Amino acid sequence: MLAVFLLLVLCTGTTYSQYPRICTTPEALQSRTCCPVWKDGSVCGSKSHRGLCLPWVKPNSYISGYNDERLYWPIGYYDYTCECLGTYGGFDCGDCAYGYHGDDCQHRQKPLPRREIRDLSFVERKRFFSYLALAKITKSKDYVILYTGNRFHQNTYQFLDATIYDLASWIHYYSMKPVIENNTFDYSVNYAHQGPAFPGWHRLLLLFLEKQIQILSGDEDFRIPYYDWSKDKNCTICDDDFVGSSDPDGNVGKLSHFSSWKVICSGFNYEDAYCRVAAHPHQMETLLRKPGADPNSNNIPTEEDVKNTLKFTAFDTEPFTRKSKQSFRNALEGTT
Template identity: 35%
Template sequence: MHLVPLCYLLWIFQGVLGQFPRACVSSKNLLEKECCPVWSGDGSPCGQLSGRGSCQDISLSRAPEGPQFPFSNVDDRENWPSVFYNRTCQCSGNFMGFNCGDCKFGFIGPNCKDKFLAYLNLAKHTTSSDYVIPISTYAQMNNGSTPIFRDINIYDLFVWMHYYVSRDALLGGSIVWRNIDFAHEAPGFLPWHRFFLLLWEKEIQKLTGDVNFTIPYWDWRDAEECTICTDEYLGGRHPVNPNILSPASFFSSWQVICSQSEEYNTQQALCNATEEGPLLRSPGNHDRERTPRLPTSADVESCLSLTQYETGSMDRAANFSFRNTLEGFANPLTGIADASQSTMHNALHIYMNGTMSQVQGSANDPIFILHHAFVDSIFEQWLRRHRPLQEVYPAANAPIGHNRESYMVPFIPVYTNGEFFISSRDLGYDYAYLAEPAPDFFQEFIKPYLEQASQIWQWLVAAAAVGGVITAIILGLTSLFCRRKRKRFSEEEQPLLMEREDYLGGNYQSRL
């Protein structure tokens, strides 16, 4: 996490932190016990005409309090703020502030839109100043002599990246090779998407100047429906056409790119980021034989219990592979690969029944980001539970692009898969629901030693017993030797008194 400059904090919270608004400190306000200032945006108290809030009576809690303060009606803070005001602005929606003129934390803009949604929209309509995309293969660029690139907006840049890493290989003529994917169906699935999310988050921070922005996640465990598929969040269902988003949705005007893989294959061409139509989504209207239900908490826990990150062929046929099971090509309760089912990560893509269900174009749907953030959190749980060494990630013989030292496509500068097979905390981020409380002194320093001792207590007892016997033998022999030796001393041969006094005085230092 980065620290926010103090001046930025003060700017964010101006008008919010002051407990006595300047507009409410006149004699009239105090005598009438009312603090409902006018919002300048519409000239009404609490912005009532704009639906931002209204002036309402304060309802005090009647719950009993402890006996530590035995007085009543002697302190202005009692039953706050009734000594000063009985009526204040009660804000609605995403508004807050003494006159409902501000936005709740996490919301921005004149209408207090969700910050995440606003940032998504800004990224969709801002051309990247740092990156362009190739719209032809290297061979089609005459081996580099005729560069063919084009601009792209920041959101679509990441859509294109996800398309490019998973696209089919164009072999010339009408021939394509479909059994290739540099980010799916193999060990690199989790590290690749982890870096993808981190890079996406960094680009949004650079775009907005909001260094504290972090990607939210959707915890879909035990979900019976898409709880974020509403107009308030990521888009509800259209009232007439169930395959597109509601016109009231933030994303109903969005156009997708890179979703027509068969057309690109036929033309032996790359996606050129041309707009191809609206977002498609119809959650729940999917093939229920392939995906009978969304993943449960039990599915996640069973998946986490798998001890091996990767196994066997290291592809979608791998059994007892944590990666393959979390990706969704194996039964989460058994770890056995099943080509007829789509579970875990894959289940959410199939369930959305639209743009999200196409591998190459799935990142067009903003649900992709929230979904993969939660998948990454499960990956993080597995890393913390099993604490694998770097060598656990396959160094060789994985599908193309998935070995530990393989560079991840299409990122420049280059990063290897193995670099992101580490804990999120080593990469500078964490998940709130996984965060562990700071250990106290006993937990951090004493308990580990006691736990180790409990495992070897039999040896400690035996060692103490043997040590006691040896000590007794040594003391016995020493005592016998000393008695025999003293008997041989004559009176003139006794130790000097001064030496004895030095010994008793502590000037003689023995060493163990």
């Protein structure tokens, strides 16, 4: 059950449990308070009944011995944070919860079906890739990322700027670093994979990126498309019209939308550091992609695999890890 707790603890809030820029000032960190003042002049928009600045209390199921700042978020950094009311959301309750919009966050967003990327028109596809490119070069106004020289020494922690797309990449990277237990690394669990949080965590991450791009572009109808690979024998969108071709060494095609992209946390992947390259952008590696080259995942799941996965009636089963049997979640991850 330990794995269940570790993997679910961040599932519902991890994309908001990053680092708001306004809460990484020396004053905020010293006071251990992340309750920004909203535009009505009150913390968390309390005068407008948007939210309250409340203390975080360690749960009854508190596990001693884990000195990992991501566990029981945000207790590693903050004792007080905004708790948003009703359909309000965001680190300062100045935003709306997913699915709502408007100044008072009382209007439901119109449902728009997600579309298969190959069903997009040429213009729609170009718009999608242009939005990604814009997110890749536009610095996030609201969030920063964490860089560390050594995870065990907070005096090496630094908060750095990142673009909107790199922020989303970093969130996933951050969740995958090994958990620290009694000053040693525990590789058996992480915060995004190999446990019950897997589907919901990744959905929240995509919703976060999608919303950031909606704000950036001013296009509230923007939706991230999906790729239905169930009827393909290989990656049919791995060409320069879509996500990019690649040579045997993994270099992305020069005519691809992604040919010049750099990867923010690639390389120097030391277990005791966070995203060391982020402090030295000139050291960032170019994007590499080798579809099918991983011997543990060298083919695309078939339509039959999808049908078999959907037959499982239990969302997850003990021990709630990659060893789970008859588990929909584990089958979805491809380990059953």
